């Protein structure tokens with residue numbers, strides 16, 4: 001279960017039951033007073049036209065508060081694709097201080113090495129985390145609708161199976177804050193596209209407020225896809241907090257009209 005925490009004015013969520021088994025996962029919020037509007041107040045991402053020095057101040061403040069060494073940070077340039085990258089200690093510091101240095105065209109990242117502080121960024125898209133405590137592997141993935149459509153969660157589980165000989169039955173699977181079906185209206189072509197792609201996808205939609213519109217449940221979609229990949233229901237957890245309904249706490253791309261910062265999902269093996 002996600003647990004809300006606060007330290008020196010930083011508000012975030014963690015997974016204490018994962019930490020017992022050796023993985024630390026942190027979901028940041030936007031609560032802070034470093035970033036300026038429309039990115040206020042703790043924007044973690046360099047790709048959103050925020051002032052670079054403000055982003056780096058926010059990141060450094062966050063990492064210092066949580067006692068994470070800056071040179072352990074590793075991040076990616078997310079493109080709503082399904083490319084995944086396994087990282088090692090040779091990648092330490094990549095993307096920490098510059099966007100250009102982050103791994104290009106990558107939406108998931110995983111490792112079996114300790115301390116590497118993997119960083120991914122979100123505003124409405126669903127943050128996914130996967131942990132194998134038996135073979136010690138940890139990964140993150142960025143699942144907006146395009147990632148979900150391409151089953152990036154299933155791809156991450158498969159990549160960790162391959163790389164670490166993981167059994168999905170041993171794996172923990174977590175979903176952080178994302179836009180929920182209350183606020184995620186889509187049109188008929190979106191609906192049809194998913195129905196063509198996945199059996200049972202109709203369960204991920206409910207009627208919209210107007211004819212020919214549907215509400216999309218990205219959390220249900222990702223849970224079902226994870227179960228299909230072998231994750232046990234009892235090993236799954238979801239924060240179930242809508243980013244669009246809670247813009248005081250999280251960034252929302254839809255809710256802000258497309259101009260906002262990004263909160264982060266971070267993880268490391270201890």
Ligand SMILES: [Zn+2]
Nearest residue numbers: 182183242245
């Ligand atoms: Zn909502």
